[in-house]
Amino acid sequence: MSDERVRGGIDLGGTKIEAIVIDSDHEVLGQSRRPTPQDNGADGVAAAMANAMSEAAEAAGVKTNALTGVGVGSPGQVASDSGVVSNAKNLPDWNGSFPLGARLADALGTRVKIGNDVSVAVAGEYELGAGRNHDSVLGVFWGTGVGGGLILGGRQWHGRGSAGEIGHMVVVRNGERCPCGNKGCMEAYAGRAAMEKEARKRVKAGEKTKLFKIMEEHDRPRLTSGIWERALDQDDKMAQELIERAIKALGAGIASAVNLLDPEVVILGGGLGVRFGERLGPEIRKRMERNLFDHNHPPKFTVAELGDLGGAIGASLLVE
């Protein structure tokens, strides 16, 4: 396995780490997934990422130091030159800065390039997925948080470095407290973390749900997208209500972004977006269309094509 163009990609999420090895035809040769460790802070996360990457390389029959490089999509503020990641609020104990790039490069014996998780995912969809043949793309990544990525006129738009925070568009002025600290953000209703917090609050107030029972049965520390899906399958009322609440917020927030930017296509991705795209996408689209200013020209609305591996595939493009 001496193909010099085999590369790695890691998608670092709030609940899971996804690592792949991929060739120059964008075919995935090996992969590995594990939960994001919640205990040992940034160090623990970096170690788990290196292990996942090694496992994916092993599955592909290649050493990590033979990879042309490893691209990483990370939450938080990413300094892509230095590989330092700061303020990754959806990761455990990651409020400061951490030299993730250097740490991984040491562990893996190859160069590592880090990008924003949502930026690399939207780049992946734009180059290889649902954004192909489009000039302007609004990516909506519905997972632990709700991230956004913008392609405008064929180029990623980053603003002064922090553009794309669609999850923090205000959909209910003075509404629910968001994990970011502000009030009424779309993510305060639709982010997986905020949904779980609301579910726990309701349980504490005496409401019934199967959500946490399913969570324990499946030995999960959190309400993952799979848990939400099982609860919906079992007609759990609280799960239905909270998902509907999320859908309404997503519809309003996406419509707001479309009214401002008028893109050709909206791509729904992320852990929840990919899992629920087929089932709930039509309802999100309907809610979005209701709030469009120009009802006659809705954008195309579609689910991310690269699926679960989209983040890791997009990340790998950083070292292509």
Added chain:
Amino acid sequence: MSDERVRGGIDLGGTKIEAIVIDSDHEVLGQSRRPTPQDNGADGVAAAMANAMSEAAEAAGVKTNALTGVGVGSPGQVASDSGVVSNAKNLPDWNGSFPLGARLADALGTRVKIGNDVSVAVAGEYELGAGRNHDSVLGVFWGTGVGGGLILGGRQWHGRGSAGEIGHMVVVRNGERCPCGNKGCMEAYAGRAAMEKEARKRVKAGEKTKLFKIMEEHDRPRLTSGIWERALDQDDKMAQELIERAIKALGAGIASAVNLLDPEVVILGGGLGVRFGERLGPEIRKRMERNLFDHNHPPKFTVAELGDLGGAIGASLLVE
């Protein structure tokens, strides 16, 4: 007066028509303003625009047919090639299409170019006003409606033709009905038309206000920005409440747009924006900053520099 580079600009608003004649150094040589006629539909508006332009030309000592051209900023959907304006919802009886460009060219004896009112205003600020030396600009035009204009990477961003509808970003999901028909838009709280409608509703419900008395004293058919200002000066409680409601909606909506786009500068313009910029701008800015995702890097927030004539000056750049 045979300077070939003297040109005209018209700003067509929901309450007033502003016409100027301007030279190649962007010095205004003549101007004329009149209320937008509410009675005779698009025909009446076009006639009033031609009269205003003739008056501005007379003040500048030039015939309209000696102008290099006349640029017009218009609400509604503008087909800039044909000069046809459609669905100008904030203008009287203008739901269909009207050949405004051809009509004005006939009346004035010179070429006429029409652009979207907000686009030309933001272009004016970008080239000659508060947006100079900036690469990305979010223009917020607070008037009869609330319009938005985007400069991203040094270029206007129009999306598929309808970008910039910041007034129709949802700030209160399922909230007040907006003039556009949707619910909870920023404009439903902050647009001058919506504010007047709410004031009339409250009066009907028995609440007291000096707003309509001041309106009658000044012989105005509507609550213009000047009427609102006088009511604030007289500590009118309803005026204070409705202005505060507008400010809150503006703060939330502008923050949403900034979170999505991360521009260098936010420019507040429009009839209400220019009149109240100094008085209320700091409060709008404070409300905006409260809802920013990245509290450490707020954009510059400033009032349009070209003032009352900004729309007309920006429009004149269409025929520069």
